[in-house]
Amino acid sequence: MKVLTASRVVPSEIALRDARDFEQCYDAHKEQVFRVCLRYAGGRVDWAEDAMHDVFVKLWERMGELGDRGDLGGWLYRVATNVCLTRLRKDKGLWARTRHLLFEREESAPAAPDTLFDDKEAAGLALRMLEQLPARERVVLCMKVLDGKDQREIAATLSLSEGYVSKLLARAWARIEAAGWEVDRE
């Protein structure tokens, strides 16, 4: 009988164990991750799918290092938020900026909302407004308003300083107000 060597023993065994662990984690958290991605995707399912894939790739790569699986939801939330932020910033990359320069005047400004709009229309307008915001401001605002996170938590999740988070929030609110929305900055 041959002596066991690293190449013979390890990959199959570890891969098998990790794959089972991973599948369990995927099943438990896929809905939560998808929702976070879909939010920043502005309803584009293919965008959310790609982001979700990237999130779970990161999980796969870090499986061995994640000790306490109890807080996996929190870890995935952080990763999903950062993955989406990176993708949003890429979306605003060179091509997007070129297009913006070329067609800026043709793009319509976000419509000024008023009470005549019903809820569904208002949601659509809110999405359009969000899309006008720079990626970081968009993510920080959503975390604040929709996830109820405070500045400290947002700063920790995105690896930013609290002061910078406050600044981003203030800028976002200012843009929204300038677009004709009623703003409550609480």
Place this chain on the structure above:
Amino acid sequence: MSRRNFRDALEEYERGVGGAALPMDVDRKVRERLRERSHRRSPRRALALVALGATGAALAAAVLLIAFRDRGSEGSRVGGLLVADATPTFRAVVAAHTGVVDIRSGRATLVDEDLHASLVVRERVQLRRRRGLEIMRGTVVVRVDKRRPRQAPAELRVSHGRIQVMGTRFTVVQGPTRGHVTLHEGAIRFASDDGRSVAVRVGETLGWPLPQERRPVAREVHEGVIAPPPRDRGPRRESPQPPPQTFEAIQQRIAALRSRGRYEEAVREIAGALDERSYSQRARETLSFELGSMLTNQLADRQRACAHWARHLRRYERGRYAVEIAQARRRLRCTPP
């Protein structure tokens, strides 16, 4: 004209997104992509690995030699065991006078070349290689190559005896005063220090020390802990409680059942473990959610799933999975609790 409140509108948008379930085709596609990715290494990563490999190898060897503090041994060895694979955080310390290997952090696969065995270990495992391999504390997944005919079984020492192995895969959990072994494949035998010997079959868990004055029988695990022995009608005698499985062990067992599509068994296993008091509230909540997910998604048993979710919500009012459960209940059309 009064202006629309942005916060309200944004929350309306979120309600629309939040109500969206993960479409099945997206779920399938992501799974497939992840599966493909897990089988290959990206070219970029491979390039990076090649670039790092040359410089890293020499450095790693030096670091391992220092970190393991294993005098008189070659390269990546710890306490006489070959370190076949280790996470970057892996750290083990060998006590010079006792030879005890203390895995302090990270995870690794150690190979005992004499025993023809590989051991998957993670932090807080203590073992020693002296006249054979002894597991002193912690959870170890062991794989032993199949023995040749007439070859003596490989032996693993634990607190109250030896595990004799003919080639197999099993998990050993050794606590300070007792422990147990769960067999996944093959055949093993537990030889107790008091001379008794018990065969363990696939799927069975055997705990030690063995009950006194009674022929011990390895029992199949159904209820999350080892099933109690049959009622003793003779004179009353001391019988130690069967050792509970660690949370990690039960998770592994559930994952194994799940991967084989044995969902009903997994459900029974979790149901039994839910009342295990040695688990934290958080661990029990995780198990309860796992049980509900399995009833909802894999078994698609609406009645049991709804009943379970209702129980779960009563027990964990401010639980961590509120959103997922609300969604599952909506899909199942459960009546409000």
